[in-house]
Amino acid sequence: MTTLDTASPPDPKVLDAFEREGFVVLRDVITPEWREQAAAAAMLLLASDRPLGRDRSVDGKDGFRGIVAMDDTFLPLVTNPKVLPTLVALLSANLHLMSSNLIYMPSIPPGDKRTIRVPERHGWHRDMSSATRDLGTDLVPRMSIKAAYFLSDLTPDAGVTMVLPGSHTDTGPVTVPAGAIDPPGAITPDVGPCDAFLFENRTWHAGGLNTSGHPRLAVMMQYGYRWLAPVDDPAPQLLDRGDLTDIEQQLLGRPDRNPDGSVTHEGAGAAPLRAWWQHLTADPGRSPE
Numbered sequence: 001m002t003t004l005d006t007a008s009p010p011d012p013k014v015l016d017a018f019e020r021e022g023f024v025v026l027r028d029v030i031t032p033e034w035r036e037q038a039a040a041a042a043m044l045l046l047a048s049d050r051p052l053g054r055d056r057s058v059d060g061k062d063g064f065r066g067i068v069a070m071d072d073t074f075l076p077l078v079t080n081p082k083v084l085p086t087l088v089a090l091l092s093a094n095l096h097l098m099s100s101n102l103i104y105m106p107s108i109p110p111g112d113k114r115t116i117r118v119p120e121r122h123g124w125h126r127d128m129s130s131a132t133r134d135l136g137t138d139l140v141p142r143m144s145i146k147a148a149y150f151l152s153d154l155t156p157d158a159g160v161t162m163v164l165p166g167s168h169t170d171t172g173p174v175t176v177p178a179g180a181i182d183p184p185g186a187i188t189p190d191v192g193p194c195d196a197f198l199f200e201n202r203t204w205h206a207g208g209l210n211t212s213g214h215p216r217l218a219v220m221m222q223y224g225y226r227w228l229a230p231v232d233d234p235a236p237q238l239l240d241r242g243d244l245t246d247i248e249q250q251l252l253g254r255p256d257r258n259p260d261g262s263v264t265h266e267g268a269g270a271a272p273l274r275a276w277w278q279h280l281t282a283d284p285g286r287s288p289e
Helices: 012-021 032-047 072-079 084-090 129-135 245-253 269-283
Strands: 023-026 062-065 094-105 144-150 196-200 216-225
Touching: 023 129, 032 062, 032 072, 032 094, 032 216, 062 072, 072 216, 072 245, 084 196, 084 269, 094 245, 245 269
Parallel strands: none
Antiparallel strands: 023 196, 062 094, 094 216, 144 196, 144 216
C-alpha cells in the first residue's frame, strides 16, 4: 500500500455525495495483493484460540476488535492515503482510530431458520447508540466515520452492509414495514473488491443477508474525534514502537503531551495530521483535476 506522500486532496464530488447521502464508496483504495494477504492474515487469527479482543455472537459471527495491534498486515489501513484525506475533510484533523474490527459472518445454509435479519430482529441501527441515548437524536452530530473493506468475494448475495441513503439527517427511527426486514429505499452499495465503503455514525445501516455459500469477511476501521473514547482495548505496545510515523502515532492514540511527557495544551496531539493536511491542501500540484 502506498504512503501518505502519494495522497491527493479529496474529490469535492465525493464530499458532496457524502454530505447528501451519509455514505460514499471510494474506488480502488487497496491493491489485490494486499487484499489477499489481509484475508489470509484474518483467517489465521480466526483459526486461533486467542480470546483477547474476540468478538463473537450467537448468530455465528466471529471476529476481533483491535486487529491493527494483532497483525502488522492491517497497519497500512490506519493511514490509507486514498481514504484519509476524505476522512479529514469530513471530520477534521483532530482524529484518532476508535476501532479496527474484523468481522466474519458465515453464510446462511439453504433452508436453515434465520435468527438474524428477521422482522422481529431486522438489525437496522445507528452507530454510537449511547450518544443518542444521552444527547437525544436531534442533537447527535457526525462524530465518527467507518471505512469498511471487504476481503471475501463480493457476489450479490454476499451480505454486504446495507444503508438507507439520506438517513443521517433524519431525526426519527428507521421505519421497517410489518413483516419486512428492510426500510423502503434501503440499498446495497456497489462495492468492488478493492474499494472502501464509508458511512457515518448517524447513517442507518444493517448487515445484508449472506446466502452466498461462503463467509463474508470484512474489516471496519472507525475514525472519530480524539475527545471520543476508543472502542478497542488499549494497545500501548503500538505507541512504544520506533517505526511508526507521527501521524500513525496520533491515530493510534498518542495523547496531548510534550516530548518529555509533560502536559501540553489540549489538541496538541493532532499536530501531525493537521500539518500534513495543511500541506496537502495548500500544494497546487496535488489538487484534483
